[in-house]
Each structure stands twice: as C-alpha cells, then as structure tokens.
Amino acid sequence: MPNSFDPSSASGLDAEDIRHIERRKRLLGPAYRLFYRTPVKIARGEGVFLYDDKGHQYLDAYNNVVSLGHSSPRVVDAIKEQLDILCTHSRYMQDGLLDYAERLLATFDGEIGRTGCVMFTCTGSEANDLALRVARHRTGKRGVIVTSEAYHGNSGAVAAISPSLGKHSTLDPSLRTVSAPDSYRIPLAEIGPRMAAEVAQQIKDLERRGDGIAAFIVDSVFSSDGLFVNPTDILAPVAEIVRKAGGLFIADEVQSGFGRTCDHLWGYSRHGVDPDIVTMGKPMGNGYPVAGAIFRPEVIEDFGRDMRYFNTFGGNTVAIAAARATLDTILSPGLLTNASKVGGTLLAGLQQLGQRYEQIGDVRGTGLYYGVELVKDRVAKTTDIDVGLAIVNGLRDRRVLISATGPDANVLKIRPQLIFSEANCDQLLDALDKTLAAI
Structure with missing residues (x-):
C-alpha cells in the first residue's frame, strides 16, 4: 500500500508511539495500515486543520470525506x-x-x-x-x-x-x-x-x-x-x-x-x-x-x-x-464558486512549481482535486515512486497532509476540502516548494 507506515521502521519513533503501535497491532490485527513514515496521532479537527495529541496543527489537503471541513x-x-x-x-x-x-x-x-x-x-x-x-x-x-x-x-x-x-x-x-x-x-x-x-x-x-x-x-x-x-x-x-x-x-x-x-x-x-x-x-x-x-x-x-x-x-x-x-x-451561494477560484490558484501554483523542478512531469486536475506526477526523466516519463513518497512524507514533516495515487504511487494526490482558502493554498504551495528543494 502506498504511503503506509512500515512497522520495521518503528525504532525511530519515541517510546510512547512504539507502545501505541504495538498495542494497535495486538488489538486490531495486522491488516490495518497507518499513514506516513512517521504516523500522526490525531486528537481533533476543525475546518481544514487537524491537531495531534501534542497540539500541533496540520493542514489537511487530502481528506475529501469531510469536504466541508472537520466538525462543520x-x-x-x-x-x-x-x-x-x-x-x-x-x-x-x-x-x-x-x-x-x-x-x-x-x-x-x-x-x-x-x-x-x-x-x-x-x-x-x-x-x-x-x-x-x-x-x-x-x-x-x-x-x-x-x-x-x-x-x-x-x-x-x-x-x-x-x-x-x-x-x-x-x-x-x-x-x-x-x-x-x-x-x-x-x-x-x-x-x-x-x-x-x-x-x-x-x-x-x-x-x-x-x-x-x-x-x-x-x-x-x-x-x-x-x-x-x-x-x-x-x-x-x-x-x-x-x-x-x-x-x-x-x-x-x-x-x-x-x-x-x-x-x-x-x-x-x-x-x-x-x-x-x-x-x-x-x-x-x-x-x-x-x-x-x-x-x-x-x-x-x-x-x-x-x-x-x-x-x-x-x-x-x-x-x-x-x-x-x-x-x-x-449548494449554498458562493461555496462552489469560491472553491473553483481557490482551485485555480492552486493549479497555477502547482504549474509554477512544475516549471522549476524537473521531478514534476505533469500537473493535472480540476476543481479542488489535483495530481502531480513525479518522474525520473521528463523525456522518458519514467515514474518515480521514491520521490513521490519522499514528498508525501516531507510534507507530513512540515505538517501538511496529502497522499499518493496511481499504479506506481508516484502521483501526489491533493484534494483539499471545499472550504479551502487562498491562505491555505499559500501554505500548501510553500511547504511543497520547500520539500522539493530539500529533495
């Protein structure tokens, strides 16, 4: 499963998290998967943000279940x-x-x-x-x-x-x-x-x-x-x-x-x-x-x-x-119109990053649902799962949550809630820029 936690890497976590993961495996069995190289322990959510058990804020740019935001x-x-x-x-x-x-x-x-x-x-x-x-x-x-x-x-x-x-x-x-x-x-x-x-x-x-x-x-x-x-x-x-x-x-x-x-x-x-x-x-x-x-x-x-x-x-x-x-x-007045406007801002920002970073082969999507395809070579268009997952986890470390999709899990899956704002876009794009630069 793309973007899932590998239990063999649990040694890098603190003792409390390791105990939680071991308890989870014992009680829930082996079929469940956690997200991210370093799992996130979510305590609450509000609007487009999630908060972990230590109070850290995460921008949720992945969860389309609560498309109107957490705790609407x-x-x-x-x-x-x-x-x-x-x-x-x-x-x-x-x-x-x-x-x-x-x-x-x-x-x-x-x-x-x-x-x-x-x-x-x-x-x-x-x-x-x-x-x-x-x-x-x-x-x-x-x-x-x-x-x-x-x-x-x-x-x-x-x-x-x-x-x-x-x-x-x-x-x-x-x-x-x-x-x-x-x-x-x-x-x-x-x-x-x-x-x-x-x-x-x-x-x-x-x-x-x-x-x-x-x-x-x-x-x-x-x-x-x-x-x-x-x-x-x-x-x-x-x-x-x-x-x-x-x-x-x-x-x-x-x-x-x-x-x-x-x-x-x-x-x-x-x-x-x-x-x-x-x-x-x-x-x-x-x-x-x-x-x-x-x-x-x-x-x-x-x-x-x-x-x-x-x-x-x-x-x-x-x-x-x-x-x-x-x-x-x-269906309330203005919500989808504003979402479309914010989506246009997000698309433009992703395309600008695509002009600067060779790892980005393609940016595609509509509304508030975008895919960014990562490649090893723009001419050959060979998929790059390693960079894709590195970016997903790099964003998680910067407290921005997305995931990956596609047969090789090399496509960044970005689907913010419909209440996403221009400021939320800026935060996402800035974090993505810094993550790509670090890679």
Whole structure:
C-alpha cells in the first residue's frame, strides 16, 4: 500500500508511539495500515486543520470525506438535533427521507435525475455492491469492465472488481480491465477511440466465455489510476457500446461527486453522459456514514419485484439529517464558486512549481482535486515512486497532509476540502516548494 507506515521502521519513533503501535497491532490485527513514515496521532479537527495529541496543527489537503471541513458546525448541529429526537430506520414513514431524496435527485442531469429513484446505504462500498447486484440481476450477465487501477470498494464483491487493491487481492473471473486515459503519455485525440476499442474487445471476450457484460463502472476522474480529468468526450461513446451489448453504465461518484470538480456537482456531467446507475459515498454526510445509489426506474424494476433489500442503518434519520445539512451547505451561494477560484490558484501554483523542478512531469486536475506526477526523466516519463513518497512524507514533516495515487504511487494526490482558502493554498504551495528543494 502506498504511503503506509512500515512497522520495521518503528525504532525511530519515541517510546510512547512504539507502545501505541504495538498495542494497535495486538488489538486490531495486522491488516490495518497507518499513514506516513512517521504516523500522526490525531486528537481533533476543525475546518481544514487537524491537531495531534501534542497540539500541533496540520493542514489537511487530502481528506475529501469531510469536504466541508472537520466538525462543520451546520452538519454537527443537524446530527445533534436529530439524535436528540429520533434515530431509526427507513421502514417507518419519514418525511425527511423523502424530502432529501427529492432534493438530491433534483441535482442530477438527464433522465436519471428526472425519473430516477434513490436507495440508501452506509458506505460507498455498499452502494457499489448494491449497484453491481442490480446490474447483474437486470441483465442476467456477470461480466464487469473497469479501468486498470480502479478502486470501487472493500466488500467482497466490489473488492473483486478493484485491481488497485494489489496483486494478492483476488479478482472476479468475470472482470475485465481497460487502460486508463493517461493524458500525460497518450495524445488526447487518441484516448477516446482507444478506450472505446478496448471496451468493445473486452465485451467480445466476455461474451465468448459466456459471461456477457453486466456493467462498465467508472470513476469519472480516474482517481486511483492517477487522476485524469481530460479529455471529457470519452465516456459517452463507451456507454453507447456497453448498452448496445446489453450492459449498464455505472458512474461511481464516491470521489468525484458532491462538487469536487466545482464546475459540476457530479463528475460524470463533465463527460455529457447519462448513467444508468450513480453511486455516492464519502462526502455525502461530511464524515457521517451515509451513502447511496440512484437508478433509472427500468433498471431497478426487476430487482424491486424479485428481491428484498433492506439496510438497517442506510437512510436512518440521523444519516439523512447529516446528508441534508451537507447538501444544503454545498449548494449554498458562493461555496462552489469560491472553491473553483481557490482551485485555480492552486493549479497555477502547482504549474509554477512544475516549471522549476524537473521531478514534476505533469500537473493535472480540476476543481479542488489535483495530481502531480513525479518522474525520473521528463523525456522518458519514467515514474518515480521514491520521490513521490519522499514528498508525501516531507510534507507530513512540515505538517501538511496529502497522499499518493496511481499504479506506481508516484502521483501526489491533493484534494483539499471545499472550504479551502487562498491562505491555505499559500501554505500548501510553500511547504511543497520547500520539500522539493530539500529533495
């Protein structure tokens, strides 16, 4: 796992931290991972900042779960107020549940926004798991196509369609992958035709083996593949090919949705595609576990008739209160406009650093989501995981938190909260400048 703590290096930590890590391993087991070469012990958060147990302040430029900032007052108040009144599931009539579903659907473009329906879960993994179940039930087929380093969750079914989980993670035999739209190495005009051709080829292979195509599922900013936001004309032709073969197009908005791209509330909208299913998670409740999926009515009809679905905590009254307050805040006047402006400042600053430091091969992104690709050689464009992780950890030492992504973990993953300010940008860029200079 990129940017994870190596327990064999614990000897460099103080005695208290070593005791904590040993206790954690004993109580939680070996599968959990800590971030950073020197882990951070977080005690509290406020706005765009986290604070460790000694009171040191860290600029959080990575956490898109709390996209409105840590301990957002409006969301916290909504949760407290609802928890004082009632917390129960969706099998009772609840106006708040319907009011939120109606408001949420109104934010979606195209047919799915006009006629779609919502099903609520607790996490994005559950939402993608449900979407996969519905797609396979609707089509009667099993095949799934994703990009080569896709991540769609950690339930058994969606972990099996998430190649980014590593070479030891078992993949579904009915899974096929296509190349990521690598705009750094592939001419933009070639990306769309190449992806469409690869999808068509994989569909033929699935049909030949008797699986057929149930769904193509994609994160429209290709976060785990290394973050590729352009060109934006590649997904609509893919959706057409998939539908002609009897499959469904699923837009995974867990990372790209809820205003992350700033110019659109939903990442798929940048591509002008109308999905059959949209999944949501992470920032939906600004840290409270709420997620869901939206379906075209004809897609969910058979599933609703033939199957029973119930999620004890999905769509509970407190979760809906958190989701409603989060959506209202995101849609409040000026927030996304300001986020887009700050994102422009961040992009310009990253590009300026790219002109000064040879290690930076490419800067790409949109809204408040950016990737900085580190290379050994700008001409050969060879990836440099060592420099990438050195920068992530160097920033951590300067109390700025980001992470890394891409197949070689050589792409700096920068995704600040939507409330990031120009001053926060300056702090991030200054720390990055000093870290690059030190390297």
